[in-house]
Amino acid sequence: MIRVTGLRKRFGGSEILKGIDFEVPQQTVLGVIGASGSGKSTLLRCLNGLETINGGTIECDNVRLEASLSHRDYGKRVKDLRLRVGTVFQHFYLFPHLSVIGNIIEAPMHVLHTPRKKAETEAYELLDSVGLKQAAGRYPGSLSGGEQQRVAIARALAMHPALLLLDEPTSALDPRRINSLRTLLRGFVDRGHTMIIISHSMGFLAGVADSILFMEGGYAVEHGTTEEVLKSPKDDRTRDFLQQAE
């Protein structure tokens, strides 16, 4: 279970996140929507510790990151947080010098010190579940965008994260592939994973998210079940955004 309370983030003089609160129950998917510049990406980067938060708390599993922690404790807590949170970046950022299997076993072997045999067995299972078992020996440069994304998902899941973050996962996919991604992600949720997905594709989120968070100007304007937010938004700003999105 993920709980975010009063999350604030400032860049220089401008505040990008102005006190965000939400919860994501275990084994559910939260979709985050909002215009560019609303703070979605910054929220994601705060959740995986790439940005230092200026206020509030992030709780994930049993790790509690607080803005008020001392510099040293904060650093330790971020390390713990990163072990609990996996990220699939919009541009995947696979390691081009490592093969597909190498990308997946790199962190388990060198961060968790999993023996190579065990890491590889797990990696093959993950590759199988994303339908890329035959690509294990290939290099990222020779994979299509969709294949790279699935390797990135497998790479993140290999660390057994409590929460998986996906940034704009549909931006590089054609409609057919968007469908199969939805099936894939729902399959992982059924197996116990929890996710936060940023997306501009309402159709995609309608099929994959349990709840939706609409952000604007650094605020969490509306948060409800997917059906509520997409079909009958309470806030005018949400309604305007959804109308423009269609």
Added chain:
Amino acid sequence: MWLICLCGNARAQQVLRWGADPSGGAPYVYTDPANPESYIGYEKEMVDALAAAMGRRAEFVPSDWETLVSALQRGSFDVIVNGLEPTGDRAQQISFSNPYYIFQLQLTVRHDDDRIKSLDDCKNRTVATLGNTAASRLLEQNGIPYRSYADPVGAYRDLELKRIDAVLMDVPAEAFYARNNPKLKPAGPPFMRGLYVIGLRKGDFELKSEVDEAINKIIVDGTLETILKKWGLWNQAQADFQGPIRAGTQKQTDVQEFTPTTSIFNWREALWRLTRAAAVTVGLALGSMVIAVVLGLPLAVGQWKGPPWLRLFCTFYVEFFRGTPVLVQLLFLYFGLPVIGIAMPGWLTALVGLGLNYAAYESQVYRAALEAIATGQWEAAYSLGMSPVLAFRRIILPQAFRIALPPMTNDFVSLFKDTSVAFAISVWELATAYRELANASGQFLLLGLAVSAFYLAMSLPMAHLARLLERRLRDRATERVAEQEATA
């Protein structure tokens, strides 16, 4: 009217242009320490006296000892007056005047060294001398390992610094540079007698007879004796030599009679020495590249991600080593550092100096490569729980290395050629070998071709490797794009 007369006179008075090496050239000819714009020395005074006897005006052309003969042949000056010995090799290229001085050789060791009492004790020691002199030929003939120096100052300093075991030098130079040095002492008495003559272009018969006549004149009228006495160079050998001439019983000594040693140029020997020198060059290049590659990385990282003071230091290091000539750096390391007690042998100095210099270049190659790695790679590594050190070592460095490899190979090729500056600190590498062998034999063209062949044989495979790597990396990149387009 007066003016025209003066000009006419000046034109009528012929010039005697003489060449010698004034660097470390005392007491022959050297820069006057009290008045650095003029030269002094017993040979300077002697040439002035000779010129006066010839009715000419002496004009000194500062030159380089190793290339005196070829400079004379090129016409840079008319005569060589630089303690020149009439050797068989030189006789093939130039002609000689009658002798004007009898020199002897003196072996010098450190004051606390009792192992060496004569040349016979030097079989397994390193002896230093000037290149292409009677002393170097004597050492060569006796199979004593020796190192050639460009001037006596460097030789005696390295003796003090224990880089070598002994110095064998003509007495005039020894008297000036070593006799009064309390850290050094003569090993045994002076030995062997040889002649100093004036070198002339072959076929310059008129000038030769003019010079011979002048030498005779300043010997007979005592001018030379006065000069030599003034410089403390008058001894029994001079008296024995000048006596008969002044008495008129003997017109002049026959040059050939005294010619001490002659080494005939031997191509097999030369190629063997070039091969050994090439091995030194390869060793130098490899060794300093290792230093550069290893040291370049902390420099690059320090300049890239370090705290401000470290960044400043690394930037200063890089700018210092890139902004000053590597030759100056080597001379500083070789001659400057011993002042504060760090005396490295020549090969080590060259290794360290080139390594430090190229580390500056390598660090910039690395930095560019490291900066070329997208921030996303760091973030992906962090989000997988990697520490900065782990991310750097496992993710960033291997990628940067691929980018840096082709420019590194290019740097290695140019480092390879830069090893030639080591000749300045008497390291016997390929360029030094060329200079010495060519000067000794006059075979500048053929030896030059041979040496170029050596360099190319070593650097072409490197250049080829660099191209191969570049092509492989480029092919892989285009292959990716092609496959992506095919699958898209």
